[in-house]
Amino acid sequence: MLRYLARRLLVLALTMVAASIVIFLLMSVVPGDPAQFMMGMNADPAALAALRAELGLDRPLLVRYLEWVGGLVIGDFGQSYTYRVSVSQLILDRIGLSLPLAFLALLLSVVIAIPAALFAAQRHNKAGDISVMGLSQIGIAVPNFWFAMLLVLLFSVTLRWFSAGGFPGWDAGFVPAMKALTLPAIALALPQASILARVLRSALLDTLGEDYIRTARAKGLSRGQALRRHAFRNALIPVLTIIGLQFSFLLAGAIIIENVFFLPGLGRLVFQGITQRDLIVVQSVVILLVFAVTLVTFLVDIAYAFIDPRLRRGTV
């Protein structure tokens, strides 16, 4: 188990170093000058040069890279070019939205997917199964931004139960903040729940064919009892993989939904950073997301080992 852990940790560290180099190099070849963007069309060349020096853009590439990585290690992400505040503060504010939103969406999708999959697996190839699968097919096919717009149209424009978007911040209180996250979380959860339900259903059906299920049935358990008590746990491995992937996706990939609901999340911070050439923000958020994704993968790997003891014994 320890060797397994050590090897996983080494992979994690190497991935981070490689990612930091790739991200930094990509950012430095992006065309466009942050100073020029900030100063606009009437900028005086002397003022431009002064700003470039102020932002430290006139120094060699290697110096800038080492300074950035050195800062990252001690948790200092540097100063945003355009916002003029520390990048860590910016990211922290956005995480305050993106993390709860991702969790909420994930929770919703799990809460919807597990009962739906159990329901469908119990009624394999019958009407219930077919309708759940049909609905989940629609859930995957419907673009989530369009679904989000429908939600806004119904709940904000017509019924006026929710604001059409925006985020008042946690300072405004728990209820207003959660209210602002409800519609976006539903819009994000729908396709994820559909995917999860389909994966879990087929995993359940696979395990239902196993010998131990037949034994359990022979002991007198009903099909449903065998499913819930024995098949479910064994079907969790592929589901865990999907949940890990989904969480990373929800954290970083919510940008379209953030746009529809004009939420200040991480996705929009990256998007704004790119258009404004606030490269230090972009590279810092991206490296953080890389870290989050590798960390989640790492944790999922560890979780496998707990669920399935075979994986612990060095055959990885």
Next chain:
Amino acid sequence: MSKRFAIGAAAAALLLGSTALAGAQETGATIGMQLEPPNLDPTAGAAAAIDEVVYANVFEGLTRFAADGTIVPALAREWSISDDGLTYTFTLADDVTFHDGSAFDAEDVVFSLTRAMAEESTNAQKVLFEDIASVEAIDPATVEVTLSEPNGSFLFNMAWGDAVIVAEESAGSNATNPVGTGPFRFENWVQGDSVTLARSDTYWGEPPALETVTFKFIADPTAAFAAMMAGDIDAFPNFPAPENLVQFEADPRFAVIIGSTEGETVLGINNSKAPFDDVRVREAIAHAIDRQALIDGALFGYGTPIGSHFAPHHPAYLDLTEQSNYDPERSRTLLEEAGLSDGISVTLKLPPPSYARRGGEIVASQLREVGINAEIVTLEWAQWLEQVFTNADFDLTIVSHTEPLDINIYARDDYYFRYQSDQFKAIMAELDETSDEAARNEILKRAQQQIADDYVNAFLFQLPKTGVADARLKGLWENAPTQANDMTGVYWEE
């Protein structure tokens, strides 16, 4: 049963509570903006969104733009100009304090102007200050500015957002915590979402009607539409989706506000590059464009055709649209005379705004009619600034020049369209030396004529200001003499 109902009702009340309150607010206003300002210091950045939040609300200059575009007194209550046009003596307003409680006096004016013109200044409009020779505080309420040469636009220059007066103690932190002398003080910025201003109790002038103003940032046009319809936003002064305006017009809850801006939108031509160094080719391009069709297609009919680089609402405006009238036959003849009867292939580089992207498609198809094959290249702003604006690596481009009264850019040799004319520079020099209004207007007319005769760019249209507001919210600016959302005169009608 009744208990369960009571819980349900309580939950529903909780859920609906905040929405109901928001609907009843009459003392504040929520204003929608498409872009979030990167920071809130108008003296250190060119982004229009900065001025759209703080101009006239938080910060004030010596002079300011009024809603009709005229220059009126602000912190300087009156002034006198010496006969040689070199010395301006400003008398400042009394009892003015900054929002942090510190007093405002002549030293703050000296500090602000000196800072803006300094060597290490990062003011985006540094040229506004370039002919100031010295700034002196005569006494706490009097400032004397001496120019190195006469400049008839000096009072106009001092009205820009980039020339607002800041205090030395707070200048360094204005980007995140702006401290000015205006009727509203900065309250709170939820980054990525909104900026809130609150009425200042210590304002020296007439207090505004609104107690709070919240600027909410909504980038997506569809989301902007939904937010207006849901009543989350009280006004969207620059509404990003002109195609939805008809729907608002039909709805009595809303008022659609159409005005003009200072945005001369041009089909920019690289004058330094063959074949565009030939005036006949540029004239051919000008005649190839049907401006009304362009306005109808790209702006849903809002916008005014122009024939030179000048705003139609300005008193010195000269209507030169006939000189660039739509005449494809003439275009073909001109191209033939220039030896290009086989047609040419060019690139048309477009920045992100919808007037450019939508307009670009129409312009390209109109150019194709006369044998000019324009290949469209879409660029982000940062790329556009680098390729087109800085390096002049382009054939044609579409962009709106949003600064007020900016015809003097045609006197700059290295400006992106690379127009070089000694005649035009002479006209601009004459303008600088003239401070008489009528004489200045005559000179401005000659300037318009000169660049229209040279067909420097194909002048397309004056960008409209298309806004939507709650029908009960009054006092919003109709036109945009500068990019601002002046909230000082805004109020709710009973």
